[in-house]
Amino acid sequence: QQQVKQSPQSLIVQKGGISIINCAYENTAFDYFPWYQQFPGKGPALLIAIRPDVSEKKEGRFTISFNKSAKQFSLHIMDSQPGDSATYFCAASPNDYKLSFGAGTTVTVRA
């Protein structure tokens, strides 16, 4: 049973547009929520992460929004570029550091 539900499975966005990926969880023990970017044949790379004490975190074109009461968090990719085309995974972990991953979202940015 997947502890973190991620949607959509895939999305296509035009260059310059906004990509939005959503994740939801049930385990209230989760206190660390990272997002990873993975290119084909490569390992995941940490993109940005948030903890429950803040509702939003921004790093460059990437923003995490976090809603603790709804147990949801999302990744926004602003001004999407063709180089952002990749698979994005949300994840969550409690204090034992084991990550539970979402199913992944394949993002395609059309030039």
Next chain:
Amino acid sequence: GAVVSQHPSRVICKSGTSVKIECRSLDFQATTMFWYRQFPKQSLMLMATSNEGSKATYEQGVEKDKFLINHASLTLSTLTVTSAHPEDSSFYICSASPLGGQGGGTDTQYFGPGTRLTVL
């Protein structure tokens, strides 16, 4: 900073042989390393958690006698797939968490580039 390497990047072996995959944290020390496997177009599945100097903790359904994990130092963990069979063919990825104060948090995981195992 926070670079994790894996070796080899790709390996092809015959059914019944054993394969060893190395995972190294290059610029930080890691008390905890994790091993995942990933099937095409699927998410990462945690196989085991490896702590330096102690036995690995395996996830439910993962055969510990088939997937031997050794974490001999703060920068090296190895995964040995014993008596490999075609169904073991997969993408194996390790990750490492830095000791506190070395960047990120103690629960930040940095991933290696992965090892593609093909068993014929």
